[in-house]
Amino acid sequence: MPRFAANISLLFAELPYLDRFQAAAAAGFEAVEILYPYELAAKETQRALLANGLQLLLINAPPPNYTGGMPGYAAVPEGTDRFQRDIRRVLRYAEALKAGKIHVMAGYAKGEAARQTFIENLQWAADRAPEQQFTIEPLNSGDQPGYFLDDYNLAVEVLDAVDRPNVGLQYDAYHAQMIHGDALKVWETFGSRAVHVQIGAAPGRCEPGTGPVDFQKLFEAIDASGYTGWVSAEYTPSTRRTEDSLGWLG
Ligand SMILES: O=C(O)C(=O)[C@@H](O)CO
Ligand SMILES: [Mg+2]
Numbered sequence: 001m002p003r004f005a006a007n008i009s010l011l012f013a014e015l016p017y018l019d020r021f022q023a024a025a026a027a028g029f030e031a032v033e034i035l036y037p038y039e040l041a042a043k044e045t046q047r048a049l050l051a052n053g054l055q056l057l058l059i060n061a062p063p064p065n066y067t068g069g070m071p072g073y074a075a076v077p078e079g080t081d082r083f084q085r086d087i088r089r090v091l092r093y094a095e096a097l098k099a100g101k102i103h104v105m106a107g108y109a110k111g112e113a114a115r116q117t118f119i120e121n122l123q124w125a126a127d128r129a130p131e132q133q134f135t136i137e138p139l140n141s142g143d144q145p146g147y148f149l150d151d152y153n154l155a156v157e158v159l160d161a162v163d164r165p166n167v168g169l170q171y172d173a174y175h176a177q178m179i180h181g182d183a184l185k186v187w188e189t190f191g192s193r194a195v196h197v198q199i200g201a202a203p204g205r206c207e208p209g210t211g212p213v214d215f216q217k218l219f220e221a222i223d224a225s226g227y228t229g230w231v232s233a234e235y236t237p238s239t240r241r242t243e244d245s246l247g248w249l250g
Helices: 017-026 042-051 077-097 112-128 152-162 173-180 183-193 215-225 242-249
Strands: 003-007 031-033 055-061 101-104 133-136 167-172 194-199 230-233
Touching: 017 031, 017 042, 031 230, 042 055, 042 077, 055 077, 055 230, 077 101, 077 112, 101 112, 101 194, 112 133, 112 152, 112 167, 133 152, 133 194, 152 167, 152 173, 152 183, 167 173, 167 183, 173 183, 173 194, 183 194, 183 215, 194 215
Parallel strands: 003 031, 003 230, 031 055, 055 101, 101 133, 133 167, 167 194, 194 230
Antiparallel strands: none
């Protein structure tokens, strides 16, 4: 079985932010990801990680958060200044928190200029921080209408054009199933490009087992592929308490 981590922006969201770290550790997780840790000074998140013996796998760029912010500027032709400013800030957070990966969000844009902008911005970020691993993730257009990166074929085309070792694919079973209708097949086709993996059932984005995706098969395929990274649970529990949604962990 893969090593599982908890996305504590979605899991344990019934608790205040700083209480989620202890809850994740108590549930047996050793690693977490946080989509937007920017509302508090990095020091506070750092303390919570340390106090609970947790490793931080991934944060998103850009700030600020889900509620007010755009989902990125990396593919927005007129957004390059903003993109570079955000990346500088995210790199400071990532360094302080020892975040292994940064998910660079593309934003709302379409067409050739957007594609070229995305490629050049990713190259800029990759060259600015060669020691940092960046990821890109296709998001389904039902949840994010107009989001540039909405397909796995497009993601690998972009990665090939970017051609940097520190920019890779973030595979998410929920989005893969929503976009292409078969999360397992998407893994079999594109999994070799994945540097980070997230899971959630579709279409409800709840815990594994609440939709048609066969997670047992998916986990076996992930293991068989040689992927040795973390698999992060990124779903909204169907239960009131996150702990009660964790039966799929076995
Ligand atoms: O929505 C997802 O899936 C993600 O992984 C997020 O990073 C997007 O905010
Ligand atoms: Mg995801």
